[in-house]
Structures are given as C-alpha cells and as structure tokens.
Amino acid sequence: MNAVKKTARTIGVFYLAIFFANMFVFMFVSGSLNVPGDAAATAENIRASESLYRGGVVSYLIVFLSEIGATILLYKLLSPVNKTVAMLMMATRLMQAAVHAANLINFIFPLILLNGGDYLTSFTPDQINSLVLLFTDVHYYGVLVSEAFFAVSLFLLGYLVYKSELFPGIMGIMLAIAGASYVLDSFGIFLMPQYQALFANIMIAPAIIAELSFTLWLLIKGIRTPKAESRQVIATA
Numbered sequence: 242m243n244a245v246k247k248t249a250r251t252i253g254v255f256y257l258a259i260f261f262a263n264m265f266v267f268m269f270v271s272g273s274l275n276v277p278g279d280a281a282a283t284a285e286n287i288r289a290s291e292s293l294y295r296g297g298v299v300s301y302l303i304v305f306l307s308e309i310g311a312t313i314l315l316y317k318l319l320s321p322v323n324k325t326v327a328m329l330m331m332a333t334r335l336m337q338a339a340v341h342a343a344n345l346i347n348f349i350f351p352l353i354l355l356n357g358g359d360y361l362t363s364f365t366p367d368q369i370n371s372l373v374l375l376f377t378d379v380h381y382y383g384v385l386v387s388e389a390f391f392a393v394s395l396f397l398l399g400y401l402v403y404k405s406e407l408f409p410g411i412m413g414i415m416l417a418i419a420g421a422s423y424v425l426d427s428f429g430i431f432l433m434p435q436y437q438a439l440f441a442n443i444m445i446a447p448a449i450i451a452e453l454s455f456t457l458w459l460l461i462k463g464i465r466t467p468k469a470e471s472r473q474v475i476a477t478a
Contacts, residue, residue, distance in 0.1 A: 246463035248318055249407070253459030255311035260456055262300040262307070270297035271377075280367075280374035287373065288355055295352070301345050308338040319401040330397035337390035344383030350376040388427040395420030395451075402455075407464040412455055419451035 274290060276282040287294050312334045320327040351373040354361065361369065395416050403413025426444035430437050 245318065245407070248314055249459050249463040252311050252314045252318065253456055253463075255307040255314070256452070256456040256459060258307040259304050259311065260453060262303040265300050266297045266304075270294060270300075271381075275377050278374075280370040283377060284351070284355060284370040284373040287351055291352070291355075298345070298349060298352075301341075301348065305338050305342045305345075308334065312338070315398065318407070319398075319405055322401045322405045326397055326401055330394050330401060333390045333397065334394035337387045337394060340390060341384065341387040344380055344387065347376045347380035347383055385427045385430055388423045392420045392423035392427060395423060408458065409465065412451075412458060415447075415451035415454060419448045422447040 270293060274283065274286040274294060276286065312331050315334075316327050316331040319330075354369050354372050354376075357364075357369070364372070399413040399415075399417030399420060401413070402408045402416060403410050405413075422444040426440045429440040433440075
C-alpha cells in the first residue's frame with residue numbers, strides 16, 4: 242500500500258506541474274500578449290515581452306514531459322480496474338501530448354519571425370506582423386485538436402477512477418464532466434466558431450475544479466484505503 246500511495250503522490254506532483262505551467266501560459270503569456278485580430282499589437286507585445294514568451298515555451302515543455310510521467314503512472318495505478326480501458330486512456334492522453342508538442346512549433350515561429358535573420362528582409366514589417374498573428378492563431382487551433390484526444394482520455398480516466406476503490410466515486414464523475422467540457426470547447430468551436438468565447442468560458446470551470454481536486458487528492462490523500470478483499474488485487478498489480 243505504501244508503494245501504491247507513493248505512485249499516487251508522484252502522479253500528483255506531475256499534475257501540479259502541468260496545472261501551474263498551463264496556467265502560466267494561458268494567463269500570463271497567450272492571455273496577455275495575444276490581441277485577437279490585431280497583428281501589430283500582438284507582434285509588439287511579443288517583442289516587448291520576449292523573455293515572458295520564451296518562458297511560455299519552457300512551460301509547455303514542462304507540461305509535455307510531465308504528461309508522459311503522469312500518464313504512464315496512471316496506467317500503472319489503474320490498470321487493475323480494467324486493463325483495456327487503461328490502455329486506451331494512456332494511448333489517447335499520450336496522443337494529446339504528442340499533438341500538442343508538435344503544435345509547439347507554431348508557438349515558436351513568432352520568435353523566429355521577430356528575431357529574423359537576413360533571409361526575412363524580403364518581408365515588410367506589416368507582413369512579419371501578419372505572419373506572427375497567423376502562427377499564434379494556428380497554434381490556438383492546434384490546441385483545440387489536442388483537446389479532442391484529451392477529452393476522450395478524461396472520459397476513460399473518469400470511468401477508471403469511478404470504478405476504482407482507490408478514489409471517491411465523485412472524483413470520477415467530475416473528471417468525466419471535465420471531459421465533456423473539453424469536447425464542447427474543441428468540437429463546438431470548430432463547428433460553431435461564432436460561439437468561441439462562450440464555449441471557452443463553459444469549459445474553464447469544470448476543467449479546473451475536476452483536475453485541481455484530483456491533483457490535491459493525489460498529493461494530500463494519495464489513495465483511499467480499499468476494502469480488505471481488494472488488497473490482494475492491488476498487491477498483485
């Protein structure tokens with residue numbers, strides 16, 4: 242049981258790193274520097290806060306590396322509940338991380354454009370600014386693509402948590418609701434872009450509440466002590 246609790250708390254540490262790194266990017270980098278529809282203002286903000294923007298790149302790298310560790314340990318912890326579902330959860334979550342990591346290139350392109358070498362002299366300043374806004378927009382839509390995989394992984398994780406005796410059942414329900422909110426944000430914005438702000442606002446609260454609650458449970462409680470008849474199953478795993 243001590244080994245299982247240690248695994249759970251390690252997952253909690255990874256989750257905490259993911260949570261704060263993502264919040265830093267969304268609130269202080271993308272949220273403060275990007276000006277929708279205004280190429281000149283967005284480019285100037287990135288120029289004036291280049292160190293902050295580079296911090297966003299590093300934060301994303303922390304997220305991706307932490308996702309790998311958290312996902313593998315979640316599989317290890319929850320595969321006794323249902324190995325097939327746990328494998329699907331692991332595959333979709335790693336796919337989310339892979340898509341998001343590849344999409345990071347679009348986040349880096351503005352830095353290359355704004356610090357460009359001689360090969361960019363053929364572009365006018367206005368064209369450079371337009372390309373900066375283009376790549377920030379492409380990065381945003383790449384995040385939405387990765388969210389589709391993350392939503393499925395959250396549904397599956399919610400099922401495993403609900404069925405497991407290691408966590409309160411309500412935790413699994415909250416994770417599944419968060420998964421539904423990510424579906425709304427990802428698919429909804431692609432299908433009805435005019436409601437982009439509405440979908441994003443609906444997604445935020447369930448996602449933060451579920452994932453932060455799960456993180457705190459992992460860090461503070463670790464796992465719930467299962468019934469005596471279930472301990473042999475955990476020990477075998």
